[in-house]
Amino acid sequence: MQQEATAIVKRLKKNKLRVTPQRFAVYANLLARIDHPTAEQILSDLNQAAPTSSQATVYSALQALRQVGLVREVLLEEGVSRYDANVDSHHHFRCRCCGVIEDIPWEAFQSINLQELRPGIKAERYEVxxxxxxxxxxx
Incomplete structure (x- = not known):
């Protein structure tokens, strides 16, 4: 547990982020999950024991983590932002019945040459x- 906490602190500092208790808690929460939670779900988790975080604080922490590339925002359904600490290239599966979201390995699909999409488009990345x-x- 202490080793994980030390690793999180090092990763935040390496990315030039100030280590605040809230930012640490948000990032630790995301690293421990595979379900691609919303900001509201993270807030609920963090405040279960003792309410100490606000919605604005969670959003601010997520934005800072996203800007330095430690988490990514995942848009799998209209109007809902989810967050993922797995920043390696991968795709997603979403069940239309229960809403579960699972990672799909990048290698599961043949690569697309983004330069060949159409003249004039400067595509940078994709995910399925x-x-x-x-x-x-x-x-």
């Missing part, structure tokens, strides 16, 4: 979102 029904909902 697969929507369907998960195995739990099929039963």
């Amino acid at each position: 979102t697969v929507q369907g029904v998960c195995d739990r909902c099929q039963d």
Whole structure:
């Protein structure tokens, strides 16, 4: 546990972020999850024991973490921002029944040459979102 905390502090400092208790808590929460939570879900988790964070603080921490590349914002449904501490290239699957979101390895799809999309487009990155029904909902 102490080793993980030390690693988080080092990563924040390496990215020139001030280590505040709230920023540390938001990042630690995201690193411990695989469910791509919303800011509201993170806030709820952080305030379960003792309310100490505000919605503005969580959003501010997420924005700072996103700007330095420690987390990414994932838009898988209209009007809902989710956050992911896995910043390695990967795709997503979203179940249309229960809403579960799972990572799909980057290698699962053939690469797209972004330079060949169409003249005039300067594409920088892409990710695939697969929507369907998960195995739990099929039963």
